[in-house]
Ligand SMILES: Nc1ncnc2c1ncn2[C@@H]1O[C@H](COP(=O)(O)OP(=O)(O)O)[C@@H](O)[C@H]1O
């Protein structure tokens with residue numbers, strides 16, 4: 001069994017999104033334990049992770065210090081987050097694997113993802129990054145030409161272009177590492193966005209790819225059996241925030257496409273997770289959207305062919321009646 005685990009914000013920062021070093025280390029330590037539990041079952045694991053808070057914070061640091069040291073572009077900031085988070089994740093994973101007496105090691109790979117220069121998101125940025133601010137403060141930055149969006153209860157957040165991932169340049173290297181027995185950390189932040197020039201060379205582009213969409217593509221390319229999107233809720237919910245809310249259990253791709261088209265999943269949060277789950281399942285794999293604590297049970301349920309709805313929202317290639325978990 002091969003699993004691609006996509007770690008969400010709660011696995012990378014404090015529950016309120018605080019991205020201090022201690023908060024990140026603590027969250028990543030917990031995530032590493034859950035992943036090591038899965039590795040202990042004999043599953044091959046590739047891990048990918050978000051970088052929204054971290055890359056947004058780096059962008060701010062860049063801008064604030066531009067009068068002292070040279071600015072670097074957003075794709076460099078993304079690469080830096082892959083480095084720092086890869087370093088922290090591999091350290092925590094190695095320790096968690098060793099605590100379980102497993103003779104396995106982690107390796108992190110700087111990963112590039114090709115995007116389309118004509119992607120419409122370059123003109124209408126949609127990816128929230130960095131910290132939340134009250135509207136009045138956000139409007140000051142809007143006046144300076146930045147793009148900010150109202151993200152609901154927690155306030156406003158800066159948005160940057162988020163083109164679709166088209167090709168993961170380093171997928172063959174990920175495949176080689178996982179085949180060799182490594183727990184591989186790859187395509188962090190969806191991968192560093194690059195354009196493929198006419199002569200075949202790659203040029204970085206200022207954007208942040210959605211990590212769940214990157215995970216779906218990488219999962220297909222490394223022939224994962226299951227894509228697990230680990231977040232802070234147990235299921236995708238139909239009627240989210242309404243009295244009719246119900247948790248989705250096992251659901252077929254066509255039915256899930258119809259539910260998504262009806263607008264049940266918010267853009268910038270559950271929306272891309274459901275889209276990623278669908279893309280992976282449409283290529284023949286099984287996708288699960290669940291909470292971090294359930295990843296081992298979710299993979300076990302998929303491996304055994306169980307229809308247990310309690311493991312999360314399971315999107316399967318074949319048609320199925322939408323179940324209530
Ligand atoms: N229909 C929905 N079902 C479940 N959660 C939803 C839904 N719509 C929006 N959400 C929100 O999506 C959040 C998960 O997305 P996000 O915060 O982007 O995750 P992560 O940081 O783990 O990648 C949940 O905490 C929930 O607040």
Ligand SMILES: NC(=O)OP(=O)(O)O
Pocket residue numbers: 008009049050051052053128188189190208209210211212
């Ligand atoms: N790149 C990305 O999707 O990061 P988050 O999951 O942290 O938003």
